[in-house]
Ligand SMILES: Nc1ncnc2c1ncn2[C@@H]1O[C@H](COP(=O)(O)OP(=O)(O)O)[C@@H](O)[C@H]1O
C-alpha cells in the first residue's frame with residue numbers, strides 16, 4: 001500500500017502542496033482531482049521520488065521514497081504529464097532502453113517488451129518513430145514504459161489529457177484492465193472520468209485535500225442528486241403542473257426549461273420520483289419522459305473547490 005503523510009512542498013514563498021495525507025490500498029483506483037495549480041502533479045512527483053518534499057513522508061509498499069528510494073521506485077510505474085520524450089526513437093528501442101534502465105538483461109528485455117506490447121496494443125507501431133505516432137499511441141507507449149517492470153503501483157498524471165473521445169475511452173479501458181491487484185493513482189480534471197474509472201475521488205485545492213470519498217458519495221452531495229425531470233408534450237400544461245408540484249412538501253425547488261420541468265427534492269430519501277410518477281398518473285399528465293438524476297459532479301466540484309479557496313484567503 002501507499003502511505004502519504006503530511007506532505008508539503010514549497011517553491012519559494014508559497015506552498016504548492018500543503019499537508020497532504022492519505023493512504024491507498026491495492027485494488028483502489030484513486031482519482032486525483034482539482035483545478036489547475038491545485039498541486040496534483042507536485043504530489044505525484046513526490047510520491048514517485050522525482051522531487052523531494054519540503055516536509056512529510058511517502059511509503060510505497062513499506063519502502064520510504066527518500067531513504068529507500070530504489071526499492072520504492074521498483075514498485076512504482078509513473079506516467080508524467082504530457083507525451084514521452086525520445087521522439088526520434090521507436091517504441092521498441094524506447095521500451096528496450098527503459099527495460100535496461102530497470103535492470104533487465106537482454107532476453108528478459110525481449111520478454112518484457114513483448115508483454116507490454118500486447119497489453120497496450122502496440123504490435124502495429126513497434127518500429128515506427130514515436131514522433132510519427134498519433135497522440136493516442138504516444139500515450140500508450142507512455143503507459144507501456146510505466147508498466148514494463150510490472151509494478152504494484154501506477155501513478156498516472158492526466159493519462160487521457162489531449163486525447164479524442166475514442167482514444168480516451170481506449171486508455172480508460174486499459175487503465176481499468178491494469179488496475180486489478182494494483183494501486184492506481186490517476187490525476188484528471190475530467191469529472192466523467194472519475195465516475196467511469198475511479199473507486200475513490202480525492203479533491204485537492206490550493207495544495208490541500210478538501211474532499212475524500214467515493215464518486216457516488218460525491219454525486220450524492222449534489223443539489224441535483226435524485227432530482228426529477230418531467231419532459232412535457234406541450235408548454236400549455238406547464239403552469240398547472242408547476243403549481244401542483246411546488247405545493248408538494250417533498251419539493252425544494254422547481255426549475256422550468258422550455259418543455260422540461262426540473263424538480264429538486266427537499267430530502268434525498270428516494271421518495272420524489274415514485275411520488276411524482278403517481279401524481280402524474282392520478283392527474284393524467286401527458287409526459288414525454290420522466291427520469292431521475294444521479295447528481296452533477298461539476299456543481300459539486302465547483303462548490304467544494306471554491307470553499308477550499310475561501311479557507312485559504
Ligand atoms: N518547479 C516549480 N517551480 C515553481 N513553482 C512550481 C513548480 N512546479 C509547480 N509549481 C507551482 O505549484 C503549484 C501546483 O502545481 P501543480 O502541482 O503542477 O498543479 P496541478 O498539477 O494540480 O495543476 C502551481 O502554483 C505551480 O505554478
Ligand SMILES: [Mg+2]
Nearest residue numbers: 040041042081
Ligand atoms: Mg498537473
